[in-house]
Amino acid sequence: MSASQSAVRSRAEAVKVSRTFDWLILFTLFFVVLGGYHIHYMLTGGDWDFWTDWKDRRLWVTVAPIVSITFPAAVQACLWWRYRLPFGAVVCILGLLLGEWINRYMNFWGWTYFPVNFCFPSNLMPGAIVLDVVLMLTNSMTITAVIGGMAYGLLFYPGNWPIMAPLHVPVEYNGMMMTLADLQGYHYVRTGTPEYIRMVEKGTLRTFGKDVAPVSAFFSAFVSILIYFLWHFFGKWFAGTGFVQSS
Amino acid sequence: MKLIKDKVAKLSFVALLVTVTAAMFYAPTASAHGEKSQAAFMRMRTIHWFDLNWSKDTVAVNDTMTISGKFHVFAGWPETVDKPEISFLNIGIPGPVFIRQGSWIGGQLVPRSVTLELGETYEFKVLLKARRPGDWHVHTMMNVKGGGPIIGPGKWVTVTGTMGSFTNPVTTLLGDTINLETYNLSNTYFWHAFWYGLGLVWVGYWARKPIFVPRHIAMEAGKADSLITAGDRKVALGFAVGTIAIVAFGMSSTNAAYPVTTPLQAGLLRGMKPIELPARTVNVKVEDATYRVPGRAMQMTLTITNNGDSAVRLGEFNTAGVRFLDPKVHTDETGYPDDLLAEEGLSVSDNSPIAPGTSRTVQVTASDAAWEVYRLADLIYDPDSRFAGLLFFFDEAGNRQMVMVDAPLIPTFI
Numbered sequence A: 001m002s003a004s005q006s007a008v009r010s011r012a013e014a015v016k017v018s019r020t021f022d023w024l025i026l027f028t029l030f031f032v033v034l035g036g037y038h039i040h041y042m043l044t045g046g047d048w049d050f051w052t053d054w055k056d057r058r059l060w061v062t063v064a065p066i067v068s069i070t071f072p073a074a075v076q077a078c079l080w081w082r083y084r085l086p087f088g089a090v091v092c093i094l095g096l097l098l099g100e101w102i103n104r105y106m107n108f109w110g111w112t113y114f115p116v117n118f119c120f121p122s123n124l125m126p127g128a129i130v131l132d133v134v135l136m137l138t139n140s141m142t143i144t145a146v147i148g149g150m151a152y153g154l155l156f157y158p159g160n161w162p163i164m165a166p167l168h169v170p171v172e173y174n175g176m177m178m179t180l181a182d183l184q185g186y187h188y189v190r191t192g193t194p195e196y197i198r199m200v201e202k203g204t205l206r207t208f209g210k211d212v213a214p215v216s217a218f219f220s221a222f223v224s225i226l227i228y229f230l231w232h233f234f235g236k237w238f239a240g241t242g243f244v245q246s247s
Numbered sequence B: 001m002k003l004i005k006d007k008v009a010k011l012s013f014v015a016l017l018v019t020v021t022a023a024m025f026y027a028p029t030a031s032a033h034g035e036k037s038q039a040a041f042m043r044m045r046t047i048h049w050f051d052l053n054w055s056k057d058t059v060a061v062n063d064t065m066t067i068s069g070k071f072h073v074f075a076g077w078p079e080t081v082d083k084p085e086i087s088f089l090n091i092g093i094p095g096p097v098f099i100r101q102g103s104w105i106g107g108q109l110v111p112r113s114v115t116l117e118l119g120e121t122y123e124f125k126v127l128l129k130a131r132r133p134g135d136w137h138v139h140t141m142m143n144v145k146g147g148g149p150i151i152g153p154g155k156w157v158t159v160t161g162t163m164g165s166f167t168n169p170v171t172t173l174l175g176d177t178i179n180l181e182t183y184n185l186s187n188t189y190f191w192h193a194f195w196y197g198l199g200l201v202w203v204g205y206w207a208r209k210p211i212f213v214p215r216h217i218a219m220e221a222g223k224a225d226s227l228i229t230a231g232d233r234k235v236a237l238g239f240a241v242g243t244i245a246i247v248a249f250g251m252s253s254t255n256a257a258y259p260v261t262t263p264l265q266a267g268l269l270r271g272m273k274p275i276e277l278p279a280r281t282v283n284v285k286v287e288d289a290t291y292r293v294p295g296r297a298m299q300m301t302l303t304i305t306n307n308g309d310s311a312v313r314l315g316e317f318n319t320a321g322v323r324f325l326d327p328k329v330h331t332d333e334t335g336y337p338d339d340l341l342a343e344e345g346l347s348v349s350d351n352s353p354i355a356p357g358t359s360r361t362v363q364v365t366a367s368d369a370a371w372e373v374y375r376l377a378d379l380i381y382d383p384d385s386r387f388a389g390l391l392f393f394f395d396e397a398g399n400r401q402m403v404m405v406d407a408p409l410i411p412t413f414i
């Protein structure tokens, strides 16, 4: 058939083909994002996401949103500006969390026997939903970066607290106090992850006393805004058709 | 059309491969037996493990065993390795096949990193509770920041039973006893499933109608604004408000359910108490040392001076966990791992007791296949070709005295 002829003969057929197309693209997008985002997140968020005894109120709160707002920003840029589809961030997080859960369940638990209650991934969904909604309602990259990026950073800690709080209950252990999460890290031996590489409770936010989590979250939210801009541009550039030869 | 379909199918397959690769990309390593591949000088000139005792060879799931002994922090610590200022007493096992119920240095619990002093000797103990059945090589291990893991001798321990019966009861400061093996698990699954479900509903809402093709056409036609309806906006607003409300509700109900929480605990433990060793009365000078490659034997010429008041004999040379014994003086009764024990590996040209106040120069040969098997002979390829080890002398009453040696080593190939 030549390029000038239509590939379909009726409207019904066109709708059917279009639907097939939807699923193929969505499926591909989902898994491509899953693969790329998963590797990115493991290399940048890594241990902070792997172990409960790394999920502290300073660094985890700061690092996780900053390194995870990347792909959502880029995929949003593609799906919104080309299709007005407002689920770029959520689709990314769905892919990432599926990949993380497969990894934690099959490798960490199934292969190496770390209990799942010690190595589950962080929850990134609340921020992603708000990020998508803000872009949709405002149709503005700048407002999405500022309001959405801010929300993404701020919602992270409270969004995870219902899962983490039970692990922050203190225990007395042979004359020392620790949290249950610390105890998990001590009990479930990680030969390759000695205690000293754990980066928790470090930093200079000492003047805020015990209320350091909100301060860390705000800091993270500000950096998330900047990272959002950067990756939104990446996404726009990547979704361009400049590289495709026009016919 | 078919061409495009094929292309998309092909791309999907590539995507699937990428996914699988990503999932496989990281698994916490389940390595044992790193001991042999570690540079020989790392094992000979850093931490010397001795007097090791594995309390059991076979242990049932939920039962405990201990690994105890001493380690000497070598004073001639190599330049190429960071000093053990931040170190962690670990245990070399393939993943959490045991849980570490306790670990002590000099009687102090060490769940965190510690500072060790060069030249000191410390007593340690690790209490393990069996979790997963199998035969496991259980190594002593010290992680040193900037130096990596320093792995000590390993012994095979068999765990019997089933992992399903393993429990890990812990009593919190609030008085509740929980099973840390499964604690908080259903709560974790619940929240993750809930948010994942909400995310799926959001994407499902948009994907219920054809998406890419008609939307692309509309965009090209300049009708972008028609793609988001007033209804869509209401739904989206509902999602955002709902999300924030659920997060707020989750936060407050969690705080009500867990009013007492503490931050993660971290920080360096200093002031580990070393063992007080009795004053040293035996002096050893290494005149020369050679390693004969074909004979798998190390030969040292030692001048031994006994300044004590009882005659002494050399009974053992210990380096990198390999023990060379002179059976006429000293035999092992602790069940030390066979592959690391050369029961007749030490021969001394004249090992008659050295009387108090006298001095003697002797030829000492430490020979065993362990030099090869444990790749200690590789130290001749190290950047700083020196050897080090512990010599144990025994007096007439059976008292033991430990002397460190540290000297250059010259290989001979004929």
Ligand SMILES: [Cu+2]
Binding pocket: B032, B033, B034, B035, B137, B138, B139, B154
């Ligand atoms: Cu081993």
